[in-house]
Amino acid sequence: MSYKYQPEGSHFINGRYVEDTTGAVIDVIYPATGEVIAKVHEATEAVIEEAITSALAAQQAWAAMSGTERGRILRRAADIIRERNHELSVLETHDTGKPLQETLVADATSGADALEYFGGLAGSLTGEHIALGDGNFAYTMREALGLCVGIGAWNYPTQIACWKGAPALACGNAMIFKPSETTPLSALKVAEILHEAGLPAGLYNVVQGTGKVGAPLVTDPRVNKVSLTGSVPTGRKVYAAAAEGMKHVTMELGGKSPLVVFDDADLDSAVSGAINANFYSTGQVCSNGTRVFVQKGIKEAFLNRLAERLQGAKMGDPLDESVNFGPMVSAAQLAIVEGYIAKGKEEGARLVAGGNRLDQEGYWIEPTVFADVTDDMVVAREEIFGPVMCVLDFDDEDEVLARANDTEFGLAAGVFTADLARGHRMVAGFEAGTCFINSYNDAPVEVPFGGSKMSGVGRENAKTAINHYSELKSVFVRLDACEAAF
Numbered sequence: 147m148s149y150k151y152q153p154e155g156s157h158f159i160n161g162r163y164v165e166d167t168t169g170a171v172i173d174v175i176y177p178a179t180g181e182v183i184a185k186v187h188e189a190t191e192a193v194i195e196e197a198i199t200s201a202l203a204a205q206q207a208w209a210a211m212s213g214t215e216r217g218r219i220l221r222r223a224a225d226i227i228r229e230r231n232h233e234l235s236v237l238e239t240h241d242t243g244k245p246l247q248e249t250l251v252a253d254a255t256s257g258a259d260a261l262e263y264f265g266g267l268a269g270s271l272t273g274e275h276i277a278l279g280d281g282n283f284a285y286t287m288r289e290a291l292g293l294c295v296g297i298g299a300w301n302y303p304t305q306i307a308c309w310k311g312a313p314a315l316a317c318g319n320a321m322i323f324k325p326s327e328t329t330p331l332s333a334l335k336v337a338e339i340l341h342e343a344g345l346p347a348g349l350y351n352v353v354q355g356t357g358k359v360g361a362p363l364v365t366d367p368r369v370n371k372v373s374l375t376g377s378v379p380t381g382r383k384v385y386a387a388a389a390e391g392m393k394h395v396t397m398e399l400g401g402k403s404p405l406v407v408f409d410d411a412d413l414d415s416a417v418s419g420a421i422n423a424n425f426y427s428t429g430q431v432c433s434n435g436t437r438v439f440v441q442k443g444i445k446e447a448f449l450n451r452l453a454e455r456l457q458g459a460k461m462g463d464p465l466d467e468s469v470n471f472g473p474m475v476s477a478a479q480l481a482i483v484e485g486y487i488a489k490g491k492e493e494g495a496r497l498v499a500g501g502n503r504l505d506q507e508g509y510w511i512e513p514t515v516f517a518d519v520t521d522d523m524v525v526a527r528e529e530i531f532g533p534v535m536c537v538l539d540f541d542d543e544d545e546v547l548a549r550a551n552d553t554e555f556g557l558a559a560g561v562f563t564a565d566l567a568r569g570h571r572m573v574a575g576f577e578a579g580t581c582f583i584n585s586y587n588d589a590p591v592e593v594p595f596g597g598s599k600m601s602g603v604g605r606e607n608a609k610t611a612i613n614h615y616s617e618l619k620s621v622f623v624r625l626d627a628c629e630a631a632f
């Protein structure tokens with residue numbers, strides 16, 4: 147039987163699709179209907195070995211090319227992605243369930259942005275000259291790390307494949323990317339397009355599978371760097387395993403981020419911020435501001451306006467471009483979200499919107515809002531990773547800052563206020579890697595993205611990502627005689 151989105155092979159290795167049917171079967175399910183749209187096989191040991199050996203065989207020649215030449219290929223790949231944006235977005239919608247309205251602007255296009263940005267930077271990577279007196283000097287050389295492994299989550303499959311691949315390749319590395327087993331299709335297209343753009347075979351390989359495939363990649367001594375996007379429990383395991391081999395890591399993990407709305411904020415703008423911070427991608431965004439602290443003076447106005455605006459959430463066929471709210475990615479994730487909604491009710495939070503599963507095929511749940519949430523409730527402490535907004539009340543700035551920071555996570559934080567001095571004071575106090583003033587969840591490639599505390603290590607995007615995919619070699623040069631004590 148052939149499936150609607152069946153790829154030519156489960157893996158993309160050494161410039162071509164590869165299959166090994168002895169690997170366990172993974173069903174790829176369209177979350178909107180529950181239909182199986184493809185079947186892929188988990189990578190076997192032989193597949194993993196082929197991915198590693200072909201990457202190693204290609205990497206040194208790639209690193210020896212000029213940055214400008216490498217960058218040209220990445221920029222060509224960006225152009226191809228943009229030309230095929232519609233087709234890639236339809237695939238992403240099938241892989242994830244996210245509405246086409248979103249995938250058309252946020253997924254392949256964001257991946258293309260990363261390829262274009264790092265393609266542009268590749269020719270400007272340099273070391274520096276350091277004068278040391280007496281004519282002596284040192285210089286630094288920026289070198290590729292070697293073989294990098296990227297491991298993705300299921301919420302932004304194309305974007306994650308590009309956000310990791312683009313800086314890795316720009317710096318002269320090879321990458322093996324393992325997408326989430328829930329969304330295996332889009333990364334294959336990224337690999338295909340990179341090679342079509344001229345990337346030499348072996349430099350961007352995609353292997354499918356669960357953590358059983360991710361784990362041996364992380365521990366393989368030939369791998370120099372691991373970049374994971376995933377949950378904190380997985381991050382802990384992967385970071386520890388990578389530390390055994392003293393490997394470089396980037397950890398983009400989960401969050402329970404605060405969004406603080408002061409009573410001088412523009413109400414509609416703040417409600418928009420809260421919607422973007424909770425319901426985009428059906429709430430499956432790591433940086434979501436799911437603890438919405440609203441100052442008591444505007445609490446009722448905020449909740450009323452939010453209820454009105456929620457009427458604009460349109461669920462339905464994700465391929466219909468007027469639909470703006472899709473299903474959860476999987477039955478398992480839906481069950482987790484339903485569990486948290488039940489917990490919120492049990493703990494005494496006031497359900498003011500949503501909370502119900504739709505009685506139809508697929509993994510649909512309404513956008514949900516709890517009010518009167520308190521800091522100690524489970525729904526206010528744990529990452530739900532679904533469309534559940536928790537609204538908490540507060541009185542003053544010092545109090546809300548302390549409460550906003552009272553979490554093990556530190557991915558993102560936002561503030562809405564008309565008082566910009568207060569906005570800057572708040573972000574200076576937030577214990578979070580990515581902050582927003584009068585906005586939420588913007589992630590342009592030019593800006594570093596990442597978390598502090600348990601939400602991660604390192605940064606993606608922006609010039610700083612170069613530091614995470616390369617290292618400096620220092621060279622001391624003596625021009626006068628070298629002297630010694632004896």
Ligand SMILES: NC(=O)c1ccc[n+]([C@@H]2O[C@H](COP(=O)([O-])OP(=O)(O)OC[C@H]3O[C@@H](n4cnc5c(N)ncnc54)[C@H](O)[C@@H]3O)[C@@H](O)[C@H]2O)c1
Pocket residue numbers: 297298299300301302324325326327355356357358359360361364375376377378379380381383384397398399400401431432433529531557596597602
């Ligand atoms: N900070 C960010 O940039 C960011 C972005 C998106 C998602 N996330 C986080 O990702 C989570 C949701 O994604 P998920 O459910 O796919 O996460 P997950 O942690 O379950 O899985 C992430 C990836 O790790 C792999 N994996 C699992 N165990 C492994 C192991 N032992 N060794 C190597 N790889 C292993 C999985 O197969 C998957 O590809 C949420 O917590 C979310 O906040 C973070």
